[in-house]
Amino acid sequence: MDELLLARLQFGVTTVYHFLFVPITIGLSLLVAILQTQYFRTGDEKYKRAVKFWGKLFLINFALGLVTGIVQEFQFGMNWSDYSRFVGDIFGAPLAIEALLAFFLESTFLGLWLFGWDKLPKGIHLACIWAVAIGTTLSAYFILAANSWMQNPVGYTYDKAANRAELTSFGDVLTNKVVLATFPHTIFAAWVTGGILMIGISAWHLGRRRNLDVMRPSLRLALVVTLIGTVGFLLSGDQLGKVMTETQPMKMAAAEALYETEQPAAFSLFTIGSLDGKTPIYSLEVPGLLSFLATGSFDGKVEGINDLQAQYTAQFGPGDYRPYIPITYWGFRIMVGAGLLIGLVSVVGLWLTRGGRLPEKRWVWRLAIWSIALPLIACSFGWIFTEMGRQPWLVFGVLKTENGVSPTVPAGTVLTSLLVYTGLYGILAVIEVGLMLRFAKKDPPAETPADDDATLDFAY
Template sequence: MNALLLARWQFGITTVYHFLFVPLTIGLAFLVAGLQTAWLRTGKDHYLRSTKFWGKLFLINFALGVATGIVQEFQFGMAWSAYSRFVGDVFGAPLAIEGLLAFFMESTFLGLWIFGWDRLPRAVHTACIWLAAIGTMLSAYFILAANAWMQHPVGFVLDPATHTARLTSIWAVLSNSTALVAFAHTIAAAFLIAGMLMVSISSWHLRRGQHADVMRPSLRLGLWSSLVACAMTAVSGDIDGKIMTEQQPMKMAAAEALYHSAQPASFSVFTIGSLNGRSEVWSIRLPGLLSFLATGSFNGQVQGIDNVQAAEVAKYGPGVYTPVIPVTYWSFRLMIGFGLVAGLLALVGLFLTRGGRTPAPERRWFYRFAVWGVLFAPLAASFGWIFTEMGRQPWAVFGVLTTRESVSPTVGAATIWTSLITFTVLYAVLAVIEVGLVMRTARSGPEPAAAEPPETGAPEPQLGFAH
């Protein structure tokens, strides 16, 4: 295994690992803020207990997300120094804004929220978690704007003297159409992941008859969040597919393993064939669906892999411009499949719990299935991220810089092997710690309900804020 392949494995493993924390942090921040707002407006004790319970899970996830995110920043200068030199002038702007504005805002107000329970007025304290949540969303936007530039580079010129990208318009980078739709898609996925976490943990407690006053409202909140987010993910994903077809036609062709242009083009739900996708043995197909995903018309033309390869050879010179087809084909379907399963689970759950109902004992199958729902949305998001990044290959910056040209020229395979093994072992340990902390916190449940106020006319005791 050469240095390039090892560097790609290292970056892929650490990126997918880090991305598990990012959407959950964003989604949980807003759901916790909503619960605290409900407590502020109603004064009901179960909303306060819900806020603190889900807030603990949010903080555990946030801490691991920050730690793994710092490693992501360092990796650009470790195995990808050639890439860093090329894009530094462009990447510096959105990433600096993210660090100096969004992350500073996020961490500052989160600190005030953590330590301000018994020190700040309720309204001010609630505003802190909202501002922290908005900070997480802003962080996501600036990072996605940087990533979108890799997918669709705009607002720059090539410096012929240094052969590096020089920023000409920060507004073009921040308003990139790819960034706008990727942001909507990512935020929707964030609420889907956070909603499914709520559904899973609430179902675990309700199946055991525990903490129903907290867990049943949390279950409903998670179900509604998941269902709405699933619909938003589908809509934004449809828009993303059409923009992707226009900007990166190879990625859409690779998503279907479509080697020859077709009009209309069908979508294969499942295919058995050769690993390169050329020899199909058997498949289940939906007529015209790929044409609709790519063009908005069930009769639209979708370019094939061979056709795009020939066009890119003519444009960029000799080379292989196709990604790994089995990876793009199956990651695209697993992304859609796990997302739809999560949405179906939310729809069934809302039906079973409608009108204040609680699933009867003979329907406890729902609780057992819902507990596993915590895996569906993160898997969908991870496979979506793999498809997005792998489908762009062999480009690091589409049409401008290849991945092969991006790797550090002086870092050898032995060095990358060492860091790859170190990071993998370290992240495995962190995963055990993260899962252990989350499961321990989830199983412990919310704090006990506050004692009922005395009926003797004595002053009502103040509701405690101890965290």
Template sequence: MDPVTLARWQFGITTVYHFFFVPITLSLSFIVAIFQSVWLRTRNLAYLRLTKFYGKLFLINFAMGVVTGIVQEFQFGMNWSDYSRFVGDIFGAPLALEALLAFFLESTFLGLWIFGWDRLKPKVHLATIWIVAVGTALSASFILAANAWMQNPVGFHIDQTQNRAELDSFLAVLTNPVFMATFPHTMTAAWLVGGGFVAGVAGWHLWRINRAGRLTEQAEDVNAFRWATKFGAWVLIFAGIGVSLSGDFQGKVMYQAQPMKMAAAEAAFTDGTEFSLLTICPVDKQSEEHCRAIKIPGLLSFLAHGNFTEPVPGIVTTQAEYERTMTPRLEQLYGPEVAQRVSRNFAPNIPVSYWTFRMMITLGMISVAIGVFMLLFLRKSKSGHQRLPRTRWWLAAFIALPLLPLFGNSMGWIFTEMGRQPWVVFGWMPTIAAVSPGVPAAQVLTSMIVFTLLYGSLAVVEVKLMLHYIRKGLPEDVQEPKVVEHDDEPLTFAY
């Protein structure tokens, strides 16, 4: 295997692994803040117990996200030095703001939230977790702005002497149409994960208590978990609506910025208007004569254009257009050898693009459906009794619920990044020109094995910690925090 393939595998493994923690952090920070706000308003200790229970799980996830996220920065210098040189002037501003503003905002106020239960006034303490939540959203926005520039470069010019991109307008980067579409889609998808996580964990506890026949002994826990389950289910439903609306907007923007990605997502070699629900097709042939597909007429046109009749260019048409417009630019920037190699096939991996797009949608829809059924089941029966889950079917649903939207998010990001290939910066820098020229394949392979083993070990630690504290359930003997009177009182670690 050549260094480019190995470097792509390493970046893919570490990035997808890191992204497992991102949507949970983005959503759970806000959910914990909501729980604490409800407690402060009602003074009902059940909400305080939920705050501390889910707050502990949030802290474990946040720590793992920070540890795994640091490696992403290292990889730019390790395996992608030419890429770093090309985009350095563009990425400097958003990544610096992400580190100096968003990350320090998160870490500083998260520390105040952890240690400030008996040091800060309740409203001030509540403000700290809300600032953490806002910080996570800001962090995501700056990272997504940088990624959106890779998908749709704007506000820059090429320095011909150094062959690198230089920033003309940071405002153009922050108002990039791809960023404006990606940010709400990513945030609502993260809330889909958070809702599934809250509902799944709380619902599992309801199932466990009911199966053990301890409804009377643990009545307070049942009431708290039942409320949390319904809350998570409502979050799932509203987030699902948000994902659908923002996804439709993002699809139209994606078509305008990267028409080949739209064609690859459909495995459509010829122009058409139909959306494929399922296609079995020999992707090495540039013809759809040999395909077997179930299609919805007009839906692809609606996703791309907003109407049901205008054809969407297929892979063959888009390939010809890319050859006409992009090959001369590649020859000028990287020489005829690189231009010829890239221009041979401007389409990404068709099976990966096709199936990850559909898996993303399917997993999200199943998650929302479970949330709807959960709400319907947990409503009061006609006799006025509270219905609680007991069968093993519900156990399977509660275990799957946090995982389905999480994997759906991952499929979405794999589609987004793989669908951009063969470009690392769409239209300007091919992936084969972005790797570090002096790093041999053996060195990349070694670092990939080390990181994979390290991440595997961290996964074991993460899963064990999460399962341990999930099984422990709501904290017992929770009292309303009392602010200390003297400065020399020791700090209390609340977890």
């Protein structure tokens, strides 16, 4: 048993699982805030019923996301103590601000919103849910700032005696070119995730011709937000690709399994052959597309894996500086492919529901329900590509992954915690899916007198 491999597996399992909750939370908070704004503007009870229906799903996801997020942070001390010691001075600032400012903002106003129905003035109550939406977005920014420092370390000096990085410019960390590109990409992906979830659940009700007054406006809103999010996701992804090429050229080369430097470089939609792309039998390519994704020019030069390996060996010393190519190559295509399918769902959905129409074919509604999986797949493989594409570095060009693992934690201990956490997360997955299905299938709450409508009552 290898301590490093087990520690990486545990962090990968818990991180991917936790990140399933994050985009849903960010996306649903925005959609619920928009629906409540519609209720505030129009006074139409259908929007109030919609807010209470989707608000319950948001709260379930928020609670379980909080639990899994705490567990994830424990691992920095459990399995990655040398890494924590090395980056503690850098990570402390953005993560502390995330907890004290962003999370405090969203959790405080979430409580006011939850218990403030018909107790707070409508305008203040509306402001509470918008504060929650803003808080979740700010929280994402500070966490991404910490992660982006791992991709492109800036604003620090290296203390050789203490063997740790020390912060010199917090402003540089917060304005890192990587976070400025990653943040909008992540937020648009979250809008898409929340939108598709609302589309799928609305489709379940509409396919049965239930709760049309609530579910039809929910569906139309979600389709519009999903389309906007998809366009933003693709445009911001293009910008992120160029920043990635500038800061981590090996990751871009690995995304295409490009072994030799090319100018211009084609992008393969898919390849039949070896998983690492070394011996392709057939490849469907778009000429010049990789050059455009990497440089902004269809005639741009893209460095290959072999040349970059030679450069890094000369710069950092002997070693293998290539990530695991099959993961980066196929992970990138799964992410992009799922994103394009999401855009197709939103466009087709808007067309089929135009002018008050509702499709008669049940397979349309079934496809809408199954589309819930698409953004979860895209987000998961996007993060896997981002993190595994950086290997063998924990902090690119500064700290290798093998040097960040806890030196005194034996493999048996890591294996035990991996099995325990995986089992607990499996139980949480059953609880999450069960709760979401239970409340997603319920009818929205009936219109009730104001004095009987104090909270989001889970008993309806």
